[in-house]
Amino acid sequence: MRRFLLLCQFIAPLLSTALYLGTASTISLEAKKLSAGAETGKPLAMSSNDSTNEESGDDQKSAGKIEKLKQREATLARLLAEVRLEKLATLRSRPLTIGVVGFGRFGQFIARTFSKHGRVVVTSRSDYTDIANGMGVKYVPLSDPSAFLSEGLDVVVFAVSILSFEKTIQDFAPHFHKYVSHLNGQPGPLVVDVLSVKEHPRQVLLELLPKECDILCTHPMFGPDSGKNGWQGLTFVYERTRIDGVILDPAYERSFHQLTQEESGTADEMAGSFVELGSGKIHTVHENSEAHVEGMDRMERFLSIWEEEGCRMVALSCANHDAYAANSQFITHLMGRILGSQGLHSTPIDTKGFESVLKLMGNTMADSFDLFYGLYKYNQNSAETIRKLKVALDDVVDNLQKMEQNDNSSPLWGKNGTQNTNEKETGKNHQENLVSHL
Numbered sequence: 001m002r003r004f005l006l007l008c009q010f011i012a013p014l015l016s017t018a019l020y021l022g023t024a025s026t027i028s029l030e031a032k033k034l035s036a037g038a039e040t041g042k043p044l045a046m047s048s049n050d051s052t053n054e055e056s057g058d059d060q061k062s063a064g065k066i067e068k069l070k071q072r073e074a075t076l077a078r079l080l081a082e083v084r085l086e087k088l089a090t091l092r093s094r095p096l097t098i099g100v101v102g103f104g105r106f107g108q109f110i111a112r113t114f115s116k117h118g119r120v121v122v123t124s125r126s127d128y129t130d131i132a133n134g135m136g137v138k139y140v141p142l143s144d145p146s147a148f149l150s151e152g153l154d155v156v157v158f159a160v161s162i163l164s165f166e167k168t169i170q171d172f173a174p175h176f177h178k179y180v181s182h183l184n185g186q187p188g189p190l191v192v193d194v195l196s197v198k199e200h201p202r203q204v205l206l207e208l209l210p211k212e213c214d215i216l217c218t219h220p221m222f223g224p225d226s227g228k229n230g231w232q233g234l235t236f237v238y239e240r241t242r243i244d245g246v247i248l249d250p251a252y253e254r255s256f257h258q259l260t261q262e263e264s265g266t267a268d269e270m271a272g273s274f275v276e277l278g279s280g281k282i283h284t285v286h287e288n289s290e291a292h293v294e295g296m297d298r299m300e301r302f303l304s305i306w307e308e309e310g311c312r313m314v315a316l317s318c319a320n321h322d323a324y325a326a327n328s329q330f331i332t333h334l335m336g337r338i339l340g341s342q343g344l345h346s347t348p349i350d351t352k353g354f355e356s357v358l359k360l361m362g363n364t365m366a367d368s369f370d371l372f373y374g375l376y377k378y379n380q381n382s383a384e385t386i387r388k389l390k391v392a393l394d395d396v397v398d399n400l401q402k403m404e405q406n407d408n409s410s411p412l413w414g415k416n417g418t419q420n421t422n423e424k425e426t427g428k429n430h431q432e433n434l435v436s437h438l
C-alpha cells in the first residue's frame with residue numbers, strides 16, 4: 001500500500017509539471033505580447049509609422065520562437081516524466097539487495113526476515129559461513145569491505161554492537177568513498193543503522209559517510225526473544241536522516257509526521273515533506289531531483305519490509321528516541337540486570353508478578369553485556385535515569401523507616417530468628433538491622 005501511494009505521489013507531479021509547461025507557454029506568449037509594448041514604452045495600439053511596424057514584427061518573430069521553444073520544452077518534460085516513471089517501475093520490479101554488517105544475534109534475526117523480501121548479503125568479524133548458508137544468504141568476510149560493497153547493494157544495514165559501531169564505520173568509510181567515486185554521480189547505497197541508541201550513530205554516519213549515501217536511522221524496539229513469533233504489532237522507530245544530501249531538521253517535530261498543507265504546498269505533498277536543517281527549506285517528495293525521488297522511493301521500499309511484517313511504524317527524531325528510551329528501554333535493562341544479580345529463581349509458590357520479574361530477568365540477561373553497556377555509555381540520558389532510580393530507592397526506604405519509627409508493634413521474631421519478649425526493643429533492632437544492610 002505504501003509503495004502504491006508513493007507511486008501515485010510520483011506520477012502526479014511529473015505529469016502536472018509537463019502539463020504546466022504546456023499551459024504556461026500559452027500564458028507566457030500573452031504576457032510576452034503585453035510586455036513587448038511595455039518595454040518599448042509605447043502603447044500596444046500605437047503602430048502608425050514604419051519603424052514601429054518593424055519593431056512589432058521583430059517582437060512577433062521572437063515571441064513565436066519562444067512559443068516554439070516552450071512547446072519543445074513541454075514535449076521534453078513529458079518525455080522525461082515518462083522515462084523517469086519507467087525507470088522507477090523497473091527499479092521497483094527488482095527486489096532490493098540488502099547487505100547486513102554484523103551477523104550476530106540481532107543481525108541474524110533481521111537477515112532471516114529480509115531474505116523473504118530480497119537478496120541478502122552479510123558480513124561479520126566472525127566466520128558465519130555455515131549459518132549464512134543455512135539461511136540461504138551470502139557471507140563475505142568483514143576483512144574485505146570492498147568485496148562486500150561490490151555485491152550491488154541497494155541498502156547496507158549496520159547491526160554491529162553499539163560499542164564497535166564508530167570504529168566499524170571508520171573502517172568502512174574509505175571503501176564507501178571509493179565505491180561512490182566510481183558511480184558517475186549516481187547515488188550510493190542507502191545506509192541504515194539499527195542501534196538501540198540513536199543520537200550517536202546519527203552523528204557518526206553524518207560525519208563519516210560520503211554525501212552520496214542516504215541515511216536512515218532506525219531502532220526496532222524488539223529482538224530475537226520478543227520477535228520470535230513474528231513482528232506483528234511490534235514498534236519500529238525511524239528517522240529519515242538524509243536524502244540526496246539534504247539533512248532533515250530534527251528540531252522540526254512536524255517533519256516526522258506531516259507538514260500542514262500550508263507549509264508543504266499541495267495536499268498530496270504533505271506526507272513526504274520535511275524541513276532542511278540549517279536553511280529551513282521545505283523539501284517534498286515532488287522535488288525536481290531524480291536522486292531525491294529515487295532516494296525517497298528506496299527508503300520507502302526498505303521501510304515497507306517492516307510495515308509488511310506488521311510493525312507499528314513510529315517516525316521520531318533520534319534525540320527524542322534517546323530521551324524516551326532512557327526511561328523505558330534502559331531502565332528495563334537496568335532493573336533486569338539488578339534483579340538478575342540477586343540470583344532470584346523460580347519457587348513453588350510464584351505469583352504472576354514474580355513470573356514477570358523472572359521473564360524480565362531472562363530477556364535482559366540474554367542480551368550481551370556490551371549491548372547493556374552501550375545503552376548506558378551512548379545515551380546521554382542514561383546516567384540521569386540511574387541517579388533518579390537511586391533517589392527513588394532511598395525515598396522508598398526512607399518511607400519504610402519513618403513508618404517503622406512510629407510503629408510500636410513489632411514481629412515476634414528477633415535478629416537471627418530468635419524469639420523476642422521485649423516488643424519495643426525488637427522494633428528498634430529490626431530497624432537498625434535494615435539500615436545496616438543498606
Ligand code: NAP
Nearest residue numbers: 102103104105106124125126160161162164195196223368
Ligand atoms: P551486540 O553484542 O550488541 O552486537 C553483536 C554484533 O556486533 C555481532 O555481529 C558482532 O560481530 C559485532 N561486533 C562486536 N564487536 C565488534 C567489533 N569490535 N568489530 C566488529 N564487529 C563487532 O548484540 P546484538 O544483540 O547482536 O546487537 C547488535 C545491534 O543491534 C546492536 O547495535 C544493538 O543495539 C541492536 N539491536 C539489538 C536488539 C536486540 O534485541 N538484541 C534490538 C534492537 C537493536 P561478530 O558476531 O562477528 O563477532
